[in-house]
Structures are given as C-alpha cells and as structure tokens.
Amino acid sequence: MTDTARLPLDPTSHAALAADGLHLGLVDPTDSDAARRWISADQRGFLDSAPEAAALEAHVAELGTDRITGVWDRSGADPDTPIATVQSWEMGLTVPGGASVAAWAISSVTVSPTHRRRGIARALLTAELRAAAALGLPLAMLTVSEATIYGRYGFGPAARQAGYTIRTARAGWIGPIPAGRVQFVTRESLLRDGPALFERARLAAPGEVDRSDIRWRHLLGLSPAAEGGNESARGIRAVRYDDADGDPAGFALYRVTLPNDSYPARLELLDLIAATDDAAAALWRFLIEMDLVSEVRAPLRRVSETVGWQISDPRALVKTDERDHLWLRLLDIPAAFAARTFSAPGDIVFSVTDTLGLVTGDYLLSVDSSGRGATLRLADAALDDDALDDAVRDGAAHVELSAADLANAVRDGAAHVELSAADLASVYLGDTSAEQLRRAGRVTAHSADAAIRVDQAFRSVDTPWLSTWF
C-alpha cells in the first residue's frame, strides 16, 4: 500500500461505527480475497450483477494504490464481505488559469441495502474529508449517482454536463475546414498518444481531472475489468486529428449502432478531446458528415458546445439533458483560491458557514491586477495576540487577519458576502453565479453589487466541464 492508502483510520468514525457493532477497516489490495469481496460489495451496492471471475481478477489488479475502505458487520451471515465501501485517491483537477491542483477523489460510496439509513455513509464521508484535510489537500471531489446525497457534507455542484442529439441531415457544416487531417487509429495507439494530448487539452478546461492509465484503458475499451468486457469494446472506433504539421491535436472515440437493424445508423460519441479549435472543428465535422448516419448522440459534453455555431441549422442540435456532474468540497479556502487565477481585481470578504466546521470562518481575498489572489483568514477569536504571533511564526500563514483588519477592508470597499461552504464550492470554478445564488436566497450580499463582484472575479472564459465519470 502507498502512504496515502495507509493513512491511519479516522478514530471518530471508527468509534462511531464500533458503537453500532460495526468495524471500519482498510483493504490491502494485495490481499486478493479481501479485495474480491470488497469489489463484489461495491458492485452489489450499485445494483450491478455479480462480476465474472476474469473481470473480478482484473478489477483486483486495478485497485492499485488507491485507499480502499470497508465497513464489516461481523454478526452477519457473511462476516468477511463488507457491508459498506468507499475508494479514494489523489487526483489533479484543472482550475481557471490552467493549473492542476491536487484534490481528494472519492468514489464507490456504497452501503448495503440491509444496513441503510443508520449513519454509515455519513461516517465514511466525514472520515474521508478529515483524511483529505489531514493530507493538506485543498479540495475533495466526486461524481454522483444522485444529487441529493452530498450537499449535507459541504459538496456543491461545480461543473455541469450536457447531452446532445444532432440530426445530421439538417446540420450542414458551415464551420472552418482545418488544414490538418482526420485518420483512423487503433485504440492501442491512443493508449500511447492519448495521455499527452489529453493533458494539453485538459489544462485548458477547468473542471477536468487527470486520467490514470487504468482510466485510459477503460475509456478505450482495453480493460478486461471494463463493463461488458471485450464484447462491448469491439465496436469502438478511434480517430485522431493531426494538424497541418502532422502533430496530433485531438481524437474521438465513437460507436455506431443500427437502431432498427437497418440503416440509417446512430453514432454515439464516447469521447472527443481537442487541444485546439481546429481539432474540435475537424472532428465534429467528421462525425456529422459520416455517411449512413442520421443521428449523432453526444452525452457528457460541455453545457455550451461551439459546434452549435458551426452547423447551418442550429435546431439540428438539440440539448437533451443538462445536469450537475462534478461536485467539489473546499477543505482549505486560501490554498484553493491560490491555485486559480481571477478575472477581475479587488477585495472580497467571504463569511463561510460549514455544517462540518472544516472551513467555517471569514476570509479576505485580494486579487491583484495580474489576476492572482492572496487570501487571509480571520484569526480564531480565541487566540490572543501572542498566540497569533506564535501561530504565524510556526507557519500558519492563513491566520493572519484580525477582526479590525477585516472591518477596515470592508470599510475600504471590499465586497462582502455570506454563504455556505457548498455554495462557495459551486462558485469556485466559475460554473455558478453568486448573484444567482443571492437571488435564490442562498447568498447574503452586504452591498448591492457584492455578489456581482464575486462573479466578475470568479468568471471563467471556459465553462467548467468534466469529460468522464470517476
């Protein structure tokens, strides 16, 4: 196990579960029997059918270096199979300005139907957040099965996804015709060329996360542990766009099906990643102009796709779905703000409430003319001046702001808003408007333009987008 995977168990949640006769523990992925049982519990939790032996073995190998946690009920009929699961690991998240910030990814949260609604998920989630905070990570993140579960833990939806249907006969291409070329490539070749290309593209897209080798294999249909196995992967086609100099700049994965066992066919877009505007245009044009295809279905896309402006009939493209996708949880507000750049200079005071108490407090964000922000947190009122000096000398850079400084900042014109940690997480990447949240009664603004000034600073030219599930 890695150091992260070996982090000590959270004593608070361990004790809370023990009081209920349950045992919180870690699974060592090299213990294949324990790993197999954990995977089976996870898949049962998501109502999947029991995995086949080969897929299960492959899945065990893919647990890799992640932190694998389970909860066991030793009094049950199957005491060695966990009744609850969670998996977590460190993953890079792109923020506005093009940096990648390390965040705690949480996945596979399941509680057996036999043990639901007695606080087990709460114990697991709060333990994960405390572990991530102890690691010094500024954010935790997840993609969710239901939008009702995670707000109570301070997560807010921070990047949305949309699904589109394009009626190709009506969607004449009127966009640019780039000088490069689109060509078929093998899925195996994308395992080699895709990661560098993807990394270029994802650093320009706030909300994107890095893709591990295992994730690549799943997306390309090259993992024996993938859903549906080789059978469903066989139909996946891969194309790559090379620019005029022959340098790869984008790729698309798709599958074609015959809805009525006859033409016209339907094309399902599985992935389209472009590092340049030309690559995006060339790949979309290639897909839309495919002979024998009458409809392109594109799930998990940006909420605003440029291709809508590149077809002759804008109504040929219909947005069929739009919803939350990436959820974020702030764990260290000054560090999270330091990671991104901002669109407008100025001072903003955030008074943040947090039901879990992890980031409750007042923060002064000062953005300079270059778009970099420095954030001070109002010192804990319990600290006297000497204790505060000691804390700062000991490296607590974020407790330097006194109540008087804060009052002065507001008097000198800082915008001042009050909001929950979850709503600040929704605003963080620029996806959600603070002014809209104010109108919804979720943000309190202490001046008429305070929330608008938040939006001016947090706006992102590229609407946040996450192209995968994790």
Ligand SMILES: CC(=O)SCCNC(=O)CCNC(=O)[C@H](O)C(C)(C)COP(=O)(O)OP(=O)(O)OC[C@H]1O[C@@H](n2cnc3c(N)ncnc32)[C@H](O)[C@@H]1OP(=O)(O)O
């Ligand atoms: C990142 C991911 O992995 S997303 C996947 C989430 N997992 C799934 O969807 C798999 C199927 N569902 C489950 O396994 C379980 O129902 C879980 C994990 C969602 C919840 O587990 P439980 O142990 O029952 O939750 P727990 O008892 O700790 O409930 C905590 C709170 O969440 C609420 N809650 C739990 N599940 C849900 C739900 N599906 N929808 C709305 N609220 C819920 C509870 O009512 C409780 O509310 P409270 O804080 O106001 O008292």
